[in-house]
Amino acid sequence: MTVVSQAPTMHAAPTVLVGVTGGIAIYKAVELVRGLVKDGFQPLVVTTEAAQRFVMPLTFAAVAQAPVLDDQSAWQASGGWFRHIEAARQASVMVVAPATANTLAKMAAGMADNLLTAIYLAFRGPVIVAPTMNWAMNEHAATRENVHVLAERGVEVLPTEEGELACGEEGSGRMASPEAIRLAVRRAFAASAAGPLAGKKVVVTSGGTRERIDAVRFIGNRSSGKMGRAVADETYLRGAHVTLVTTQPADGTPYDIVRVESASEMAAAVTEAVRDADVLVMAAAVADFRPRDEEGGKIERGDRETLTLELVRTVDVLASTARPGLFRVGFAAEAGPRLDRARAKKAAKGVDLLVFNDILAEGVGIGSDENEITILGPDGEIHVPRTTKPACARAIVDQIEKGVGG
Numbered sequence: 001m002t003v004v005s006q007a008p009t010m011h012a013a014p015t016v017l018v019g020v021t022g023g024i025a026i027y028k029a030v031e032l033v034r035g036l037v038k039d040g041f042q043p044l045v046v047t048t049e050a051a052q053r054f055v056m057p058l059t060f061a062a063v064a065q066a067p068v069l070d071d072q073s074a075w076q077a078s079g080g081w082f083r084h085i086e087a088a089r090q091a092s093v094m095v096v097a098p099a100t101a102n103t104l105a106k107m108a109a110g111m112a113d114n115l116l117t118a119i120y121l122a123f124r125g126p127v128i129v130a131p132t133m134n135w136a137m138n139e140h141a142a143t144r145e146n147v148h149v150l151a152e153r154g155v156e157v158l159p160t161e162e163g164e165l166a167c168g169e170e171g172s173g174r175m176a177s178p179e180a181i182r183l184a185v186r187r188a189f190a191a192s193a194a195g196p197l198a199g200k201k202v203v204v205t206s207g208g209t210r211e212r213i214d215a216v217r218f219i220g221n222r223s224s225g226k227m228g229r230a231v232a233d234e235t236y237l238r239g240a241h242v243t244l245v246t247t248q249p250a251d252g253t254p255y256d257i258v259r260v261e262s263a264s265e266m267a268a269a270v271t272e273a274v275r276d277a278d279v280l281v282m283a284a285a286v287a288d289f290r291p292r293d294e295e296g297g298k299i300e301r302g303d304r305e306t307l308t309l310e311l312v313r314t315v316d317v318l319a320s321t322a323r324p325g326l327f328r329v330g331f332a333a334e335a336g337p338r339l340d341r342a343r344a345k346k347a348a349k350g351v352d353l354l355v356f357n358d359i360l361a362e363g364v365g366i367g368s369d370e371n372e373i374t375i376l377g378p379d380g381e382i383h384v385p386r387t388t389k390p391a392c393a394r395a396i397v398d399q400i401e402k403g404v405g406g
């Protein structure tokens with residue numbers, strides 16, 4: 001058995017260009033810049049004139065701990081003559097957040113009438129944009145076309161989210177969360193070392209299912225969905241196209257989310273999602289049994305002393321997805337150090353990897369932020385001592401990459 005130890009990764013503060021434009025979601029850009037500093041990046045903030053009407057450059061300078069570039073600084077003689085070229089050379093990744101309809105249009109058209117758009121044209125690395133606007137502006141054919149043109153040219157366009165908009169209307173136009181944008185930036189850095197998962201389609205499940213008893217009650221479990229979310233984040237970071245099928249709210253992801261509730265909904269969503277997938281990771285805690293019948297209303301207590309529910313087996317999602325070309329990863333949460341049961345499960349389900357954890361071990365596993373796992377693979381068993389779930393996810397995804405990369 002190999003023991004994996006997690007050495008911390010050191011960063012030398014690589015520069016990220018952060019273009020900030022005049023959208024109301026600009027207050028989230030302040031949090032984004034702060035988050036990028038926490039992630040080990042040096043943000044180089046470039047604001048448009050409209051952006052400065054919303055937030056003073058000083059705010060960005062203070063959180064980035066660096067001067068902010070704007071149109072005026074481009075025309076000043078101090079500190080170099082070609083600000084737009086120097087800034088473009090300095091950074092490895094560029095992100096525009098918030099990205100207004102106006103700036104997206106200029107980027108698509110190749111206009112360079114302000115410092116931000118001039119830098120964009122001069123920049124040769126990966127570009128991420130986080131559009132945000134009123135839903136009608138967002139749906140306008142001109143905006144759709146501009147976004148399409150940018151995506152076709154390789155710009156990563158982070159989808160807008162549905163919900164209440166600052167203008168008071170409802171619809172799709174909210175900016176991706178700072179967390180989602182940070183993940184996209186980290187992925188853009190990692191993508192330069194394109195590994196075996198780059199461009200592969202990965203489906204991950206997470207969370208505990210709920211099996212309805214009646215209109216208000218259900219049979220559930222304590223799974224938080226954190227392990228699956230960590231695996232989804234990690235595969236996304238390594239360049240995969242990720243779909244997370246989950247029972248948990250999953251705002252703030254830069255990849256696709258499919259929300260489900262019950263085991264049968266999860267089975268249907270997974271069957272659909274894995275059709276053209278390369279990898280399936282079943283980290284969800286799926287119920288083994290469900291009530292035979294769901295009562296329409298609410299079961300009354302009345303004068304009953306007992307209530308008997310008849311339970312029937314649910315679909316075995318993992319077993320039903322087996323097909324050549326699909327790398328499958330299962331999870332086995334066992335009560336006690338029952339590696340023998342995990343080995344039997346791996347053989348029975350025919351999975352490529354099986355991740356075992358002992359649910360009775362103190363402070364780890366279901367609902368907790370940490371885990372201690374053993375990964376059963378074709379080349380033996382790898383024990384990952386107690387650590388964070390993201391660190392466990394890295395160890396699991398290392399093994400997936402080995403399997404997928406041949």
Ligand SMILES: Cc1cc2nc3c(=O)[nH]c(=O)nc-3n(C[C@H](O)[C@H](O)[C@H](O)COP(=O)(O)O)c2cc1C
Nearest residue numbers: 021022023024025048050051100101102103132133
């Ligand atoms: C209060 C207010 C909020 C605005 N919010 C947005 C927005 O969320 N998205 C957008 O595309 N434009 C928005 N605009 C319009 C832009 O500020 C305007 O198109 C501006 O010219 C954008 O310039 P820039 O792209 O150079 O920053 C807003 C304007 C105002 C006054």
